[in-house]
Each structure stands twice: as structure tokens, then as C-alpha cells.
Amino acid sequence: MRYVVAGALLRERAGGGRELLLAQRSYPPEVAGLWELPGGKCGPGETRAAALERELDEELDVRVVAGAPLTEQVRLREDLLLVAHWAELVAGTPRAVEHQDLIWVDAAELAALAARGALVPADTAWLPELTVALDVR
Numbered sequence: 001m002r003y004v005v006a007g008a009l010l011r012e013r014a015g016g017g018r019e020l021l022l023a024q025r026s027y028p029p030e031v032a033g034l035w036e037l038p039g040g041k042c043g044p045g046e047t048r049a050a051a052l053e054r055e056l057d058e059e060l061d062v063r064v065v066a067g068a069p070l071t072e073q074v075r076l077r078e079d080l081l082l083v084a085h086w087a088e089l090v091a092g093t094p095r096a097v098e099h100q101d102l103i104w105v106d107a108a109e110l111a112a113l114a115a116r117g118a119l120v121p122a123d124t125a126w127l128p129e130l131t132v133a134l135d136v137r
């Protein structure tokens with residue numbers, strides 16, 4: 001089984017609550033323009049934590065430490081499993097190196113994106129967990 005590992009980065013929003021970082025895919029055409037958790041495929045022999053830390057360095061130009069996994073996993077193909085981990089930003093400011101754009105969203109903004117089909121479809125599996133984390137005050 002191969003893994004795609006994606007990162008859930010949170011930050012505090014002024015005035016209360018939290019925000020989640022989303023990245024807008026630029027390829028392939030069927031998901032271009034949709035929003036996802038940034039990440040990518042684990043290399044051979046690479047741990048999920050190491051893959052996430054490498055991918056976010058490459059894609060966002062930031063240093064992160066991978067934390068606990070989210071509960072939901074999504075089978076993308078017979079041999080490819082999508083997982084997400086919480087990630088802590090330790091250095092740098094995210095910038096869209098490989099994505100079209102980046103946004104920080106609160107729970108309401110995440111729900112609005114989901115409602116209009118603007119998330120990469122598989123990522124909707126994480127909505128309940130992400131929403132709980134964003135609603136913490």
C-alpha cells in the first residue's frame with residue numbers, strides 16, 4: 001500500500017477560534033482549482049511523518065513537525081491510501097510554491113467551500129474532525 005499524506009495546519013485567529021490552511025490544486029484538470037490539505041505521496045521507505053515534513057517544505061517552503069493522524073482515511077485507489085496528520089509550523093510563512101493559491105479558513109468558511117463543492121472530493125471525509133478543531137475557543 002502506498003500513502004498520500006496531507007497536513008492539517010492550524011493557527012489562532014484574532015478574536016477567537018482557529019483557522020486551517022488550504023491549498024488550491026493546479027493539476028490534474030479534474031481537481032485543478034479545488035482546495036486540499038497540502039501534501040503528497042510517501043516515497044519508498046519514507047515514514048509518513050518524514051514525507052509530510054518534506055512535502056510541506058517543497059510545496060509551502062515551511063518547516064513543520066508532523067503530529068498525530070486524523071482518524072479518517074480514504075482509499076483513493078486499490079493501492080493508494082490518503083491520510084492526514086496534524087502539523088505544527090516551526091519556521092517560515094507558507095507560500096504557494098506548487099499550488100495556485102493558499103487560504104486560511106475558519107469553520108464557517110470551510111463549510112461554505114464544502115457546500116459549493118470547492119474541496120477535493122476525498123477531503124470531505126475530514127470535515128467533522130477539522131470542524132471540531134476549528135471551533136475550539
Ligand SMILES: Nc1nc2c([nH]c(=O)n2[C@H]2C[C@H](O)[C@@H](COP(=O)(O)OP(=O)(O)OP(=O)(O)O)O2)c(=O)[nH]1
Pocket residue numbers: 004005006036037038039040041042076082120121122123
Ligand atoms: N496532497 C494531497 N493530495 C490529495 C488530497 N486529496 C486527494 O484526493 N489527493 C490526491 C490527489 C492526487 O491524486 C494524490 C496526491 O498527489 P500529489 O500530486 O499531491 O502528490 P505528489 O506531490 O507526490 O506528486 P506527484 O508525484 O503525483 O506528481 O492524492 C489532499 O488533501 N492532499
